[in-house]
Amino acid sequence: xxxxxxxxxxxxxxxxxxxxxxxxxxxxxxxxxxxxxxxxxxxxxxxxxxxxxxxxxxxxxxxxxxxxxxxxxxxxxxxxxxxxxxxxxxxxxxxxxxxxxxxxxxxxxxxxxxxxxxxxxxxxxxxxxxxxxxxxxxxxxxxxxxxxxxxxxxxxxxxxxxxxxxxxxxxxxxxxxxxxxxxxxxxxxxxxxxxxxxxxxxx
Amino acid sequence: xxxxxxxxxxxxxxxxxxxxxxxxxxxxxxxxxxxxxxxxxxxxxxxxxxxxxxxxxxxxxxxxxxxxxxxxxxxxxxxxxxxxxxxxxxxxxxxxxxxxxxxxxxxxxxxxxxxxxxxxxxxxxxxxxxxxxxxxxxxxxxxxxxxxxxxxxxxxxxxxxxxxxxxxxxxxxxxxxxxxxxxxxxxxxxxxxxxxxxxxxxxxxxxxxxxxxxxxxxxxxxxxxxxxxxxxxxxxxxxxxxxxxxxxxxxxxxxxxxxx
Numbered sequence: 001x002x003x004x005x006x007x008x009x010x011x012x013x014x015x016x017x018x019x020x021x022x023x024x025x026x027x028x029x030x031x032x033x034x035x036x037x038x039x040x041x042x043x044x045x046x047x048x049x050x051x052x053x054x055x056x057x058x059x060x061x062x063x064x065x066x067x068x069x070x071x072x073x074x075x076x077x078x079x080x081x082x083x084x085x086x087x088x089x090x091x092x093x094x095x096x097x098x099x100x101x102x103x104x105x106x107x108x109x110x111x112x113x114x115x116x117x118x119x120x121x122x123x124x125x126x127x128x129x130x131x132x133x134x135x136x137x138x139x140x141x142x143x144x145x146x147x148x149x150x151x152x153x154x155x156x157x158x159x160x161x162x163x164x165x166x167x168x169x170x171x172x173x174x175x176x177x178x179x180x181x182x183x184x185x186x187x188x189x190x191x192x193x194x195x196x197x198x199x200x201x202x203x
Numbered sequence: 204x205x206x207x208x209x210x211x212x213x214x215x216x217x218x219x220x221x222x223x224x225x226x227x228x229x230x231x232x233x234x235x236x237x238x239x240x241x242x243x244x245x246x247x248x249x250x251x252x253x254x255x256x257x258x259x260x261x262x263x264x265x266x267x268x269x270x271x272x273x274x275x276x277x278x279x280x281x282x283x284x285x286x287x288x289x290x291x292x293x294x295x296x297x298x299x300x301x302x303x304x305x306x307x308x309x310x311x312x313x314x315x316x317x318x319x320x321x322x323x324x325x326x327x328x329x330x331x332x333x334x335x336x337x338x339x340x341x342x343x344x345x346x347x348x349x350x351x352x353x354x355x356x357x358x359x360x361x362x363x364x365x366x367x368x369x370x371x372x373x374x375x376x377x378x379x380x381x382x383x384x385x386x387x388x389x390x391x392x393x394x395x396x397x398x399x400x401x402x403x404x405x406x407x408x409x410x411x412x413x414x415x416x417x418x419x420x421x422x423x424x425x426x427x428x429x430x431x432x433x434x435x436x437x438x439x440x441x442x443x444x445x446x447x448x449x450x451x452x453x454x455x456x457x458x459x460x461x462x463x
Contacts (some may be wrong), residue, residue, distance in 0.1 A: 013274060013299035043323060046296070047324035114400075117424070119326040119371055121402040124205045143206070145249075145279055147301065147326045149371075156336075166205055188301065190246045190277045 002201060003029040003038035007059040009052055010044025014187035018194050024201045032064035038074055045081035050093030052081045059106030075178045077200050083153060092150050100179045103153035108167050116167045119149040122165050132161045132175045136199050142192045144184035152183060207419045207456055208426040211242055211433040212251040212406055216266055222434055224382030227418035230436055232442045236275055243277045245446035249427055250276055254284025259349040264291055273299035281329055290370050292319045296327060304329040307347035310354050313368045320369035330365040331374040334358045334391060345390060350378050359398040366399050373399060377407030384410025384431050387418045395421045404428050412447055412455055419459035
């Protein structure tokens with residue numbers, strides 16, 4: 001079953017609501033036992049990078065999560081800060097990230113564009129770059145809701161699953177093997193987001 | 204391309220959906236949860252829900268109602284009304300709300316913005332400024348407590364303070380234009396737009412999609428929020444929840460940005 005990790009961050013309910021409408025069974029994992037039986041994992045998150053890592057490390061689920069994802073190869077979808085912590089590190093803090101996808105998280109501020117409004121807030125286009133199934137059956141003009149001040153910079157081009165333009169062209173979706181991440185909020189992106197979450201469930 | 208946001212703003216009072224004129228004469232217009240369901244179907248960009256009595260009456264946020272909104276809402280949701288502490292803000296985010304809006308509490312203690320931003324992230328902290336024009340002087344002042352108390356401060360000064368304290372968005376709401384449906388105060392909108400680097404949402408006065416087009420033409424990628432426009436239909440103000448269709452919205456935005 002798909003498990004949504006509740007480590008005190010992110011809109012767990014919104015994911016449950018979307019999957020309920022899709023008639024796909026999901027449940028929430030709040031500890032290692034509840035996580036153990038996951039066939040897929042959704043890792044949400046909002047707020048600051050260090051805070052997210054701290055809460056995840058304190059949740060008692062970190063070891064079980066590492067085993068599921070790195071040893072058993074269970075698919076994981078990180079969302080928003082849940083995606084950013086897939087990186088090795090972030091401009092936003094000092095804590096090491098999960099390091100599951102080679103990359104670093106940078107601030108839009110570092111682009112030094114005086115006219116750029118930060119955070120990047122609202123609906124923007126998403127352009128798939130790889131053959132990942134996450135974007136299957138989405139129309140060419142698919143758009144998603146973004147709300148963030150930092151963005152993922154992949155070390156390896158092949159890990160970029162989709163890009164969006166805001167100040168620069170950045171990786172709004174990443175994928176390496178069983179590890180997936182999206183910067184936007186599929187859980188709040190109407191039918192576009194529902195399709196993406198269905199695609200993740202169908203992997 | 205990042206699009207301007209077209210955002211219905213729902214006012215709530217005693218659990219019912221209301222609409223005001225100049226912040227007064229609240230008229231009951233229906234069940235707010237039903238309105239959310241309709242905006243889901245219309246795929247609205249975002250939703251703002253403001254409890255207009257909570258602060259004025261010194262009440263706690265209505266957590267039960269907020270939970271209902273959050274559960275129903277399939278688009279990003281911003282909630283405001285009665286939030287005075289970081290605990291309340293955290294609790295509301297925990298219910299599944301994307302952004303919390305603070306107004307009077309942020310004016311009384313700008314530090315509160317930083318404290319809340321540290322907990323839930325800047326991107327989720329919205330500062331709402333209710334603004335009235337001083338007719339004689341021609342400038343603007345920010346009011347609080349549902350338009351009852353004058354802070355005596357300029358909206359630009361407060362918006363910049365809020366930005367430096369870590370706010371993630373500013374909503375400027377024109378008390379003068381509230382419920383008038385005669386267009387936004389573009390002068391006010393542009394003045395604040397130029398003073399900050401945060402996302403700006405403008406509320407108060409939209410009576411037609413053309414008014415939204417004019418705001419976008421003036422301010423570029425901005426949030427265009429409206430109450431009456433999406434709640435009433437026609438000159439007799441019959442209650443009819445409405446929102447532009449996708450292609451209508453795209454046409455409106457692209458022609459406004461091209462003529463800006």
